Amino acid sequence: MTFMASLSTTATVADARISGGEDTRMAAPDYGTRLRRARLGLLVALTPVLMLFVSFSSAYVVRQGLPTLDPRTNTLVRDWIPVTLPKLLLINTGVLILSSLFMELARRQIKGQVVLASAKAAPGVSSGDQIRIPWLLMTFLLGLTFLFGQWTAWRQLAASGFYVATTPSSSFVYLLTGTHAIHLMGGVLALFVAGFAALLRRSVATRSIVVDVTAWYWHFMAALWIYILCLLEFAS
Amino acid sequence: MATHEFAAQESHAHEAPQGFIRKWVFSLDHKVIGLQYYFLALAAVFVGMFLSLLMRIHLIWPAATLPLLGDIKPETYLTLVTMHGTIMVFFVLTTAPQGGFGNYFLPIQIGAPDMAFPVLNMLSFWTTFLGFVVMIAAFFVAGGAPLHGWTGYAPLSAIQSAGPGEGLGADLWIISIAIFCIGALMGALNFITTTLDMRAKGMTMMRMPLTCWAWFVTAILGLLAFGVLLSAGILLLMDRNLGTSFFVPLVTINGQLTGHKGGSPLLWQHLFWFFGHPEVYIAILPAMGMCSQLLSVFSRKPIFGYKAMVYAILGIGFLGFMVWGHHMFMSGMSPYTAFAFSIMTMAIGVPSAIKTFNWLGTLMHGRIRFSSPMLFAIGFVSLFVTGGISGPFLAQPVLDIQLHDTYFVPAHFHLIMGVASIFGIFAATYYWFPKMFGRMMNESMARWHFWFSFIGTYAIFMPMHYLGMAGMPRRYSQLTEVAYLHELIPLQKFITYAAFITIAGQLIFLINLFWSMFKGPKASDNPWEATTLEWTTATPPPHDNFGGKTPVVYNGPYEYSVPGAPRDFVMQNDPEIKPAH
Numbered sequence: 001m002t003f004m005a006s007l008s009t010t011a012t013v014a015d016a017r018i019s020g021g022e023d024t025r026m027a028a029p030d031y032g033t034r035l036r037r038a039r040l041g042l043l044v045a046l047t048p049v050l051m052l053f054v055s056f057s058s059a060y061v062v063r064q065g066l067p068t069l070d071p072r073t074n075t076l077v078r079d080w081i082p083v084t085l086p087k088l089l090l091i092n093t094g095v096l097i098l099s100s101l102f103m104e105l106a107r108r109q110i111k112g113q114v115v116l117a118s119a120k121a122a123p124g125v126s127s128g129d130q131i132r133i134p135w136l137l138m139t140f141l142l143g144l145t146f147l148f149g150q151w152t153a154w155r156q157l158a159a160s161g162f163y164v165a166t167t168p169s170s171s172f173v174y175l176l177t178g179t180h181a182i183h184l185m186g187g188v189l190a191l192f193v194a195g196f197a198a199l200l201r202r203s204v205a206t207r208s209i210v211v212d213v214t215a216w217y218w219h220f221m222a223a224l225w226i227y228i229l230c231l232l233e234f235a236s
Numbered sequence: 237m238a239t240h241e242f243a244a245q246e247s248h249a250h251e252a253p254q255g256f257i258r259k260w261v262f263s264l265d266h267k268v269i270g271l272q273y274y275f276l277a278l279a280a281v282f283v284g285m286f287l288s289l290l291m292r293i294h295l296i297w298p299a300a301t302l303p304l305l306g307d308i309k310p311e312t313y314l315t316l317v318t319m320h321g322t323i324m325v326f327f328v329l330t331t332a333p334q335g336g337f338g339n340y341f342l343p344i345q346i347g348a349p350d351m352a353f354p355v356l357n358m359l360s361f362w363t364t365f366l367g368f369v370v371m372i373a374a375f376f377v378a379g380g381a382p383l384h385g386w387t388g389y390a391p392l393s394a395i396q397s398a399g400p401g402e403g404l405g406a407d408l409w410i411i412s413i414a415i416f417c418i419g420a421l422m423g424a425l426n427f428i429t430t431t432l433d434m435r436a437k438g439m440t441m442m443r444m445p446l447t448c449w450a451w452f453v454t455a456i457l458g459l460l461a462f463g464v465l466l467s468a469g470i471l472l473l474m475d476r477n478l479g480t481s482f483f484v485p486l487v488t489i490n491g492q493l494t495g496h497k498g499g500s501p502l503l504w505q506h507l508f509w510f511f512g513h514p515e516v517y518i519a520i521l522p523a524m525g526m527c528s529q530l531l532s533v534f535s536r537k538p539i540f541g542y543k544a545m546v547y548a549i550l551g552i553g554f555l556g557f558m559v560w561g562h563h564m565f566m567s568g569m570s571p572y573t574a575f576a577f578s579i580m581t582m583a584i585g586v587p588s589a590i591k592t593f594n595w596l597g598t599l600m601h602g603r604i605r606f607s608s609p610m611l612f613a614i615g616f617v618s619l620f621v622t623g624g625i626s627g628p629f630l631a632q633p634v635l636d637i638q639l640h641d642t643y644f645v646p647a648h649f650h651l652i653m654g655v656a657s658i659f660g661i662f663a664a665t666y667y668w669f670p671k672m673f674g675r676m677m678n679e680s681m682a683r684w685h686f687w688f689s690f691i692g693t694y695a696i697f698m699p700m701h702y703l704g705m706a707g708m709p710r711r712y713s714q715l716t717e718v719a720y721l722h723e724l725i726p727l728q729k730f731i732t733y734a735a736f737i738t739i740a741g742q743l744i745f746l747i748n749l750f751w752s753m754f755k756g757p758k759a760s761d762n763p764w765e766a767t768t769l770e771w772t773t774a775t776p777p778p779h780d781n782f783g784g785k786t787p788v789v790y791n792g793p794y795e796y797s798v799p800g801a802p803r804d805f806v807m808q809n810d811p812e813i814k815p816a817h
Contacts, residue, residue, distance in 0.1 A: 063499070
């Protein structure tokens with residue numbers, strides 16, 4: 001490993017060549033900084049997700065208006081057959097909106113815990129015992145219910161003869177719902193991580209940041225779903 | 237050494253790892269990740285260069301049988317074109333300036349201990365690496381690599397039976413690019429958050445070095461562009477594998493209907509170029525930032541018009557999203573739309589000219605030090621002007637009718653997007669090598685490398701303009717038997733010989749790079765007498781960049797030859813300079 005030693009890209013921390021100043025190593029970034037940074041990161045991360053769906057939407061609008069050549073009659077015809085969306089999607093929408101509400105309650109609950117944890121540090125302050133409703137778990141379960149509902153809606157679509165390649169409109173239904181579902185799975189995974197962090201007894205501040213960011217992501221996913229549903233229902 | 241100001245710093249989010257795996261392979265340290273990106277790009281550029289060499293050989297000796305490789309068939313030639321372009325654009329021009337130097341120096345230059353999300357940073361590199369492996373794997377599957385060009389135009393790219401290489405090879409090509417997009421998005425997320433949230437005290441946005449501005453705006457471009465390319469890739473994969481018809485109209489192959497109908501090849505072009513044109517700026521903006529930095533350092537003068545440079549970077553980034561249609565003048569477009577795209581394209585000339593004149597203004601009356609980084613920075617300006625000046629020709633739909641799909645186009649984009657950006661990478665390598673490796677590179681070899689590259693580049697690409705104007709089409713594997721192009725063969729031969737010599741010149745760089753890494757003379761902390769924060773810390777920098785301290789910034793990034801100052805440069809964390817009145 002001597003060659004790696006001569007190829008060192010880092011000096012030692014106590015290197016005397018670092019000029020001036022005093023050694024003022026401090027604790028890790030505070031809760032507020034970490035939360036702000038995580039929220040900013042999420043905001044930035046949502047931009048390409050938005051661009052992905054903007055791109056799909058533009059493709060949807062363009063493809064809808066395109067005629068195709070009918071080789072039998074040698075004339076231009078429209079091949080866009082509107083898909084009748086399964087009614088189940090409305091129920092799924094309700095489930096997702098409800099889960100978004102629960103997610104918000106979970107976010108506020110754990111935020112309260114952070115405040116309480118810092119207050120507890122003060123002498124003479126006691127939180128007392130209180131029953132906590134497991135909003136996070138309920139959101140997680142509703143998220144899984146939504147995903148199962150979407151899968152069922154796909155099966156209903158297939159049963160009515162609309163497969164991925166049947167018509168361009170059905171291609172877009174599968175594309176948009178599928179891509180949204182994959183993104184929501186990311187949110188479900190984040191909820192799982194937040195719950196797992198609680199089991200591992202990670203600090204409430206760390207869990208709070210995970211839940212906070214997941215909550216904003218979840219709300220974004222709910223709003224995105226409503227947009228997708230409107231696009232599929234009203235822009236056909 | 238002057239007393240620099242340091243303040244309390246958030247501790248590094250992770251301790252310095254000791255084991256080989258955590259230190260050098262799955263490292264969370266932005267500096268190591270930057271080096272990983274750099275060496276990935278270095279490997280990729282030699283693969284890409286080798287492919288271009290094969291292309292050049294085939295163009296003038298189409299019947300030649302190469303050792304180990306055998307004959308180059310027409311479809312193999314198209315494979316070489318495709319993979320050369322893809323590897324160079326994604327794994328070199330996007331990877332080295334942003335992933336490599338940006339990762340290494342953005343946090344240090346803004347006074348941060350690391351990127352905002354180090355784990356994500358590590359994942360972004362390994363995702364990119366995976367993308368490269370998948371891309372290279374396309375060479376080794378049945379049918380070989382795809383032949384649809386780096387732009388992947390449908391329907392050729394959308395039908396598995398469209399040609400050799402359009403089977404599994406094309407799937408791997410798309411998957412590789414999708415993986416690359418995800419890695420690039422993770423990187424962009426880190427760059428933007430770090431720039432906005434982790435600047436040291438006193439490091440206002442308008443005190444950031446222009447390199448940081450360039451990396452920041454490039455990250456925003458990537459954030460907006462790669463999502464669209466990813467969407468196009470998903471649609472293309474569905475067309476290829478699930479039977480959908482997003483991009484494929486009613487087509488027949490060998491008289492057989494493919495089963496697709498109604499799709500639009502133009503839709504692919506719109507989505508692709510909505511990414512593709514900003515991608516040009518993703519490649520060139522970091523080089524512009526590096527060039528601005530170096531011209532100031534080695535002219536011993538403040539950059540001419542700092543604010544104008546910042547606004548020009550922002551202007552170029554914004555306009556870069558408005559011009560994608562100029563790649564499609566010949567694809568079928570309303571003349572009114574073409575006119576709008578043409579005007580917007582020529583409007584980019586304004587911020588580009590602002591930058592160019594400011595670079596010249598920086599050089600004017602400067603006490604220029606012609607060190608190797610400066611030579612490459614000046615070379616960048618030269619190539620940027622030469623390559624840029626042919627842009628307005630192509631931006632006019634009427635002229636584009638003649639020049640489209642001729643050698644004029646590769647001449648234009650290789651000079652401005654390819655080689656100019658590569659010159660930025662070379663300039664940055666010679667400039668930052670001492671900080672990265674603690675040793676100096678050999679100056680004589682660097683100068684030889686510069687002249688080989690500079691003259692070689694012009695020798696290769698200037699004649700291509702004439703080939704294009706004379707009507708020689710690009711992408712064809714064999715034009716030696718075409719009567720009306722016969723007189724142009726000597727020019728093609730000249731280009732190939734020039735390519736041989738230029739590529740040989742790159743070996744000088746390679747030898748210098750690795751020799752200097754181990755045997756170069758030890759570098760001081762600030763060998764170029766520069767002002768930005770990376771030169772205030774040890775060489776190479778400690779794990780947390782500033783050894784548990786963080787700089788407090790009082791000055792702008794380009795304070796050279798300040799009247800009344802004790803030296804001819806004032807570092808960013810030196811006590812605030814008072815203007816002499």
